[in-house]
Amino acid sequence: MTEPSSSSHNTTDMGNLETVPVLERSRVLIIYSQDHPMYTEIVLKLCAFLRAKCGTEVTLDLLDATCLSTIGSIQWLDMQRKRLANTSDKILILCSPGVCAKWNAMCGGRRVMTREDACSPMGDMLTPALSLIIPEFVRAPSFGKYAVAYFSDVCSEKDVPAVFHVAVNYQLMKQFEELFFRLLNKEKYEPGRIKHVDGLGGDDYHSCPSGRDLRDAIQAFQEYQLTNPNWFEMELVDVHEEVEENDLEQEDGTENNCYCIIQNELQIKEMSVKEKQ
Template sequence: MDEHGPVSVVNLSWTIKSDGNVKVLRGSQIDFLDESTDQSLCVQFVFNLSKQQNPDLSKWTFSLDGVVVEPHHSYRVSILNLPEPDDEPERLRMNITIPGCDDTRIQEAQMCLENGSLWDPHINHSVDLNKGLGKFSIDVLFEAAQHSERYQVSIHSKGFNSSKSVSKENKTSLTVTFEFGWGQLPQCKMELLIQPFFVRCKNDCWRPKKDIDLCKYPVNSSLSAAKQQPEGFQVRERRRVLVIYSLDHPLYKNIVLKLTAFLSTKCGTEVFLDLLDSTRLGVLGSIQWLDWHREQIESSKDKILILCSRGVKAKWKAMCGDKRVFLREDARSPMGDMLSPALSLMVPHFIRSASFEKYIVAYFDDVCSEDDVPSPFNITLRYKLMKQFEELFFRILDTEKHEPGIVNHIDGLSEEKYHQCASGRALRDAIEAFHAYQLEHPQWFEEELLESSKTSSEICDDEKSTINLITYREPDSAQVTSHLNT
């Protein structure tokens, strides 16, 4: 450890031979050569040994500890006794390769952080095929990193390349929009690449990539004859969805992000998520941001998707008079707890019959259960994900899956097939990772709970200053309805 955290070091030890060939030893010399940079380091030990063995009659042993080295570099090390013999000097030689920043033991070292070792960009993209006559646009969304102020975002395929630079400017997430004409596009398959510029690796940093296949995109355009869609039900109109959820755990947050990507890339749905709109959230504030989206959805055909989980149920019970809930991820998030104000704003509208169809309630049955659904939502369908995702998506589209004599299907959205695309596979992996974690940590939710800490209480106090949470003493549907009407 140094003042910044963990560092990579080499520790050496060597033993002096006791074969009688050397009468007096004056010292040892250790040479380090960094093969990656050609920089060298020489260390000399000075001593005077006239006896072949130390006082306890064992061989003399020396060590050199704590030589700081760079991750992922290779070193040539040699050790030579002094004085050097007249004939060929006898050296100990070895080659050492230091683990890189992908090794979990060193990822949080300052030098690795400055190379982006912990950066997870959470790349998402959405495609608007109806941008205008002969045009389409691609919005690229990703999370910025601590030690990179500038990024270059590129989309390219054979014979085609387009790049844009963007600066972080104190934002936690960034959006870059590309607009093209169909005539510019030589083929459907494209590669999205983000190049960061971290303070250490500069122009030679890891560049995350993502594939885009416009021909499989399930949104019709006026040029659909030129761009084929999968067989099955054809999506005629793009919809928007606001996702409401609780930050129960980092692995659950990852599931929500992967679901957002799947809805966007595979289903052609424009998704509103607080994690991906931190700039506007910072300007409007959480209550105004939520209320603005709710009003937009109330006056359109778009939907609000409520993902129920342990945290949703616990926060709902807290609103009904139970002990307040402080989750570790809420304390870490600059937005704080977004779920409680969302429930306060939206449950009254949900109860009204005129707004009922705007809300969709779902949960991931591999990591949550139907018991996690708050009581007001028991009066509507609860969709199990990903088993009933296709049914949920038909609900987003305001279309019936079962019609007289017809059962509609959308290719690639069933439980057996959704993971056959890249975004679906990432979503399945995220669900399986959290499921495995829950099996190993049956008390995982209790472990995420915090006492009223300074950070958590500040977040809650900020929210209390802008909204009075509705309190329900008895959370069954009839009494909730009565209380709201009052």
């Protein structure tokens, strides 16, 4: 997997480091899995940090529950995707054990549901989100629309599904500054200089109130994981076959159609790779 690394841009001339102010605003739709209440709290704190420190307009299902409950999950997700279609705004996919497990389920494995999904009135939002975005994501011209990241203190590289390996995967919060420039469609590293924003680095993002709240949420979940190494398995709930059938019949068959599209896209992609070999 290719990851952004500061080591590939090392410079002995610290005069090349240019501190730039945050003047531009960006908009991002965040896609994630509700793996655990403490992980969901991290996602919410990240949204607060993006808004308060970075001036980023964030779209998240939990922050738009009223509209979502009115029009339904598929319609809400499709509406957000269309809003971003012809703009420079981004879709940020936060990978975690739940994202990997649910993707594997969509590829033919057993359906996965967490306690958070079961308790939420919105249910599992990740699976329909992947159903809508993957057909576009696998097309090379669409890579610029998406950013993939994971919180390295509570998740790992193995939580990134293989389908996302074609994109740069950012480690948060270590590489948050690189991700921030990506959201702005700017390059952090340019010939002869390195752009820098105070308070966005892995060592100082917690220097502001929203950053401290985010750091505290990450550390709290990290400590929980140390005492509960099988935490994700503990969060999974049993899903009966009849429940699966009922869910697939919802939304007038839209989700079934999305699954078919995904399988077709992946088959085409696989055939193209084989032809080049």
